[in-house]
Amino acid sequence: DGGITQSPKYLFRKEGQNVTLSCEQNLNHDAMYWYRQDPGQGLRLIYYSQIVNDFQKGDIAEGYSVSREKKESFPLTVTSAQKNPTAFYLCDSSRQGNYGYTFGSGTRLTVV
Amino acid sequence: AQTVTQSQPEMSVQEAETVTLSCTYDTSENNYYLFWYKQPPSRQMILVIRQEAYKQQNATENRFSVNFQKAAKSFSLKISDSQLGDTAMYFCAFMRTNNNDMRFGAGTRLTVKP
Numbered sequence: 643d644g645g646i647t648q649s650p651k652y653l654f655r656k657e658g659q660n661v662t663l664s665c666e667q668n669l670n671h672d673a674m675y676w677y678r679q680d681p682g683q684g685l686r687l688i689y690y691s692q693i694v695n696d697f698q699k700g701d702i703a704e705g706y707s708v709s710r711e712k713k714e715s716f717p718l719t720v721t722s723a724q725k726n727p728t729a730f731y732l733c734d735s736s737r738q739g740n741y742g743y744t745f746g747s748g749t750r751l752t753v754v
Numbered sequence: 755a756q757t758v759t760q761s762q763p764e765m766s767v768q769e770a771e772t773v774t775l776s777c778t779y780d781t782s783e784n785n786y787y788l789f790w791y792k793q794p795p796s797r798q799m800i801l802v803i804r805q806e807a808y809k810q811q812n813a814t815e816n817r818f819s820v821n822f823q824k825a826a827k828s829f830s831l832k833i834s835d836s837q838l839g840d841t842a843m844y845f846c847a848f849m850r851t852n853n854n855d856m857r858f859g860a861g862t863r864l865t866v867k868p
Contacts, residue, residue: 684860745799
């Protein structure tokens with residue numbers, strides 16, 4: 643079955659450490675996105691990529707980095723520069739035509 | 755920049771009743787797309803309904819329908835015959851044409867009571 647896989651589901655990180663969240667899709671979608679979800683704030687865009695080897699900053703890109711070396715993969719690295727990284731992270735993708743997003747099941751990141 | 759506002763942080767409805775969730779947005783674009791997403795306790799985001807701004811007819815998907823008022827920049831979601839499984843967070847979202855960058859509202863937490 644086609645879909646988006648985010649791993650791991652839960653992730654714990656010590657302060658000062660970088661951590662990478664995985665996102666893989668087999669839907670043949672060109673565009674992929676990373677959103678952060680905090681209570682009461684909805685979803686905020688971190689980074690997005692419309693095509694392989696190209697990506698754009700979203701509204702809250704500071705402290706995050708991404709890569710898009712393959713169409714299927716769009717990993718997100720939360721760096722030590724991110725001051726408040728504890729949140730729920732959603733990866734999603736879309737095909738051409740404004741049909742909306744297909745979402746992964748999310749990764750809950752907790753800094754300990 | 756486009757903004758999406760959901761003015762109702764929480765709502766509740768009795769099972770089998772009808773409830774309407776509000777959403778307004780701000781844009782200078784003429785062509786765009788609007789969406790409602792449902793996020794149940796599993797936190798999996800599920801597309802509920804989609805509306806194209808150039809279509810005057812309101813979108814409908816089974817028990818879910820929208821009231822799209824383009825001039826007022828309003829996009830409310832009506833859920834008829836509410837079911838316990840409708841309990842979830844509901845997010846309104848805006849997408850410009852030819853730009854898949856989507857903007858979300860803060861969400862409305864809906865509880866369906868037995």
